[in-house]
Amino acid sequence: MFRTGFIAGALLISGTTFADAEPVGNRVDVNGMKMYYEISGEGEPLVVLHGAYMNIPSMGAIIPKLAETHKVYAVELQGHGRTTDIDRPITYPNLADDIAAFMDAIDLKKADVFGYSMGAAAGLQLAIRHPEKVNKLAAASVAYDADGWQPEFKAVIPQMTVEMIVGLPFAEDYRKLAANPDGFPDLVKKLIQLEKEPMAWEADVKALKAPVLIIAGDADVATLEHNVALFRLLGGGAMGDMGKPLAASRLAILPATSHTAVINQTDLLYAFAEPFLKGETPKGMFQ
Template identity: 80%
Template sequence: MSRATLLTIALLAAGPALSDTAPVGNRVEVNGMQMYYEVSGEGDPLVVLHGAYMNIPSMGAIIPKLAETHKVYALEFQGHGRTTDLDRPITYPGLADDVAVFMEAVNLPKADVFGYSMGATAGLQLAIRHPEKVDQLIAASVAYDADGWQPAFRDFIPMMTVEMFTDMPFAEDYKTLAADPEGFPALVEKLIALEKEPMAWEAEVKALKTPVLIITGDADVATLEHSVAMFRLLGGGGMGDMGAPLPASRLAVLPATSHTAVIGQVDLLAALIEGFLKGETPKGMFQ
């Protein structure tokens, strides 16, 4: 099954998590659409970007957890959740540009960014295209090249059809939030096209100055080799304890974790994210 199929089955049925920080929802015009977003918590700003076929509630408990220590801006992408769709394809550069315009619209000059799956790849493009907007990036289940996806997933992409998704029970769940309850087939068609979009951003990733925390499951949609390659592009993968400081970017591999299991490990994710954003590192023998 595709990462989108697995993701939706596992998450779209989940309701919003309880939180002491009640989110405040609003809409803002972004590139011709009415984008829905929620703000919760207090602290340094953190923009949260969801995965394909997802919305704010289906991100689960990670948003209220992060809102305990940050002012979280969680948005819903084009055609997802309560955000309207429009007559244009969904592309990673386009999603990134939407986030940049959103940040301007809510008077957010710069923020940390946490993205999952499609949201992580959009966040990566945001750091590439709009580096002045991103302080630090957390990218969970991300790839910078289409060859980095697992072979099983790459083989499955040409087999995807709209009917494959519209016949699934979660297609009905889409209607409960959607600005256009009948818009799901059009969204699926665009997301299938997104899976076929060329991705080859090695040079751009290598040129990044933005610190990046790569989070991947050891059975994720991207291969482990690809995640390690990305970490090396960002200056990681060398030996510590040799006197030189550790790189600003980091790699975290979650054990026994598939793609759809990444976002549900809330306490582990929060600990990794907080340590990264604060610049905390485990102390070695020579420190």
């Protein structure tokens, strides 16, 4: 979360479980990893990608909610949850390539994607690097440039240490699902390094063909100005009701919502994501 998930939802990973969901779990070989995923629901395919330090259960109620209208493929990324780690950095391009390889491995040619935080950035890179795989992307708490982070977060990145993260309450929860229960410090090292990786994707974002729904909290880790800039790169922000169709991409801001609170806003997330994924647009008085 945050850029990858600095605090990583300490409030989120404290035992949140699915309600009334009966997902089918499996593992598949992907780029040297045993990647764990769960399938639930029926309908058009939707790949769901979690934030850093998270797993499928810690995404909470949004997965079963989405599974009411979609066939959801929830994936646990490199070193997270039940997916094994490998001797390779965690980068957004690497994560995107993993998802593309995962889709090939299960014969899923193309899908919509819903990602949160690190998963949203991985989804953005998936649309950039493998455009043939992505129909539409719903990206919650994402950025396309490191300059878009809030000043407070930029100041924290150089101070991050493994000891800081392993001492947080949620760290012990890692052991409950991990393929390597003692692998958390190594995962933390990789995620701290991810915070420091170059991130400047403006040209790539501007060239995207897939529609993107940008979802952000009004107190998120990326500034409001950055979210608006992202929306404008995707063709949004022009006035409607002027005889031209609206942009295919959309922007939604959640009120009174911090970064780690975004994923808990199940009803609002679904209310924004579902019409977007279905291609439904509110009608104005001139339509």
